[in-house]
Amino acid sequence: DQQVKQNSPSLSVQEGRISILNCDYTNSMFDYFLWYKKYPAEGPTFLISISSIKDKNEDGRFTVFLNKSAKHLSLHIVPSQPGDSAVYFCAASVGNYGGSQGNLIFGKGTKLSVKP
Amino acid sequence: NAGVTQTPKFRILKIGQSMTLQCTQDMNHNYMYWYRQDPGMGLKLIYYSVGAGITDKGEVPNGYNVSRSTTEDFPLRLELAAPSQTSVYFCASSYQQRDTQYFGPGTRLTVL
Numbered sequence: 355d356q357q358v359k360q361n362s363p364s365l366s367v368q369e370g371r372i373s374i375l376n377c378d379y380t381n382s383m384f385d386y387f388l389w390y391k392k393y394p395a396e397g398p399t400f401l402i403s404i405s406s407i408k409d410k411n412e413d414g415r416f417t418v419f420l421n422k423s424a425k426h427l428s429l430h431i432v433p434s435q436p437g438d439s440a441v442y443f444c445a446a447s448v449g450n451y452g453g454s455q456g457n458l459i460f461g462k463g464t465k466l467s468v469k470p
Numbered sequence: 471n472a473g474v475t476q477t478p479k480f481r482i483l484k485i486g487q488s489m490t491l492q493c494t495q496d497m498n499h500n501y502m503y504w505y506r507q508d509p510g511m512g513l514k515l516i517y518y519s520v521g522a523g524i525t526d527k528g529e530v531p532n533g534y535n536v537s538r539s540t541t542e543d544f545p546l547r548l549e550l551a552a553p554s555q556t557s558v559y560f561c562a563s564s565y566q567q568r569d570t571q572y573f574g575p576g577t578r579l580t581v582l
Contacts, residue, residue: 363510386568397474397560397573398513443512447568456567457503457528460512 357381358446360461368469373431375464377444380425384446388458389418389429392441401442402429434468441465472496476561476574483551483581491546491577493561501564502544503528503571504536506557513560519544520567551581 359378367373377387385406390398404411404418404427411418417430431438444461477492495502500521505513505528515528519538533555535547544563548555558578562571 358512360512388570395575397562397575399573400570403570457515457518458513458571460505460514462510462512 355380356461357384358444358459358461360442360444360464362464363462364465364467366467366469367434369436370433373429373434373438373466373468375429375431375442375444375466377427377429377461378425379427379446381446381448381459382425383448384459386447387418387420387427388445389416390443390445390460392443392463398443431466434466436468436470439466439468474561474563474572474574476559476577478577479575480578481580483548483579485551485553485581487551488547488549489551489579491548491559491561491579493544493546493574494542495544495561495563495572496542497563497565497572498541499563499565499572500541501567501569501571502538503562503564504534504544504546505560505562506530506555507560507576508557516546516559548579553581555579556581 388403389401391401392398420427441463443463445458474495503518504516514530517536519525558576560576561574564571
């Protein structure tokens with residue numbers, strides 16, 4: 355039973371346009387959400403995060419939006435660049451209680467292709 | 471500062487063989503993690519460690535063992551390799567559990 359779902363395996367956008375990557379979750383106890391970016395043959399790298407006390411977090415071209423009532427978050431990349439082409443993973447964790455609950459649960463990823 | 475390093479990068483094993491995947495971090499992080507990523511899937515946590523001498527199971531621990539004798543090293547042991555263990559394995563570390571995790575480049579393992 356997937357607790358973090360990325361229902362779009364792939365997304366293709368034109369350079370300069372907006373990329374919107376979506377993520378849904380089922381566990382209402384999740385209170386911390388992250389996006390990781392992964393290039394082929396490399397490990398994932400942290401991109402941006404958001405706590406459940408916020409509904410938006412921005413870092414340069416990247417903005418994450420959180421809709422707790424819908425259990426949905428999205429990553430917006432504006433403007434998209436060819437170097438953004440990668441697999442993007444959404445991840446979530448429960449509380450700050452330590453133990454296994456605090457570990458990250460990852461979605462399956464969305465492959466973004468930004469075309470020049 | 472090398473971050474998280476993993477060896478080997480690639481390995482082919484025969485069914486029933488054993489091997490150890492090495493992971494070292496030089497950031498003095500307390501937490502270390504082993505994940506596996508199967509094709510088209512997200513990362514699944516195998517084992518994690520909160521500090522030297524302390525390890526715990528993740529979501530998919532069967533068929534694996536770990537140890538953490540030092541802060542820097544967190545090896546993953548496969549005792550009897552099976553085709554189901556064909557995957558890409560990532561090691562990661564973080565200072566605290568909710569801090570950013572830094573990942574190694576991965577080990578691609580094939581069991582035939």
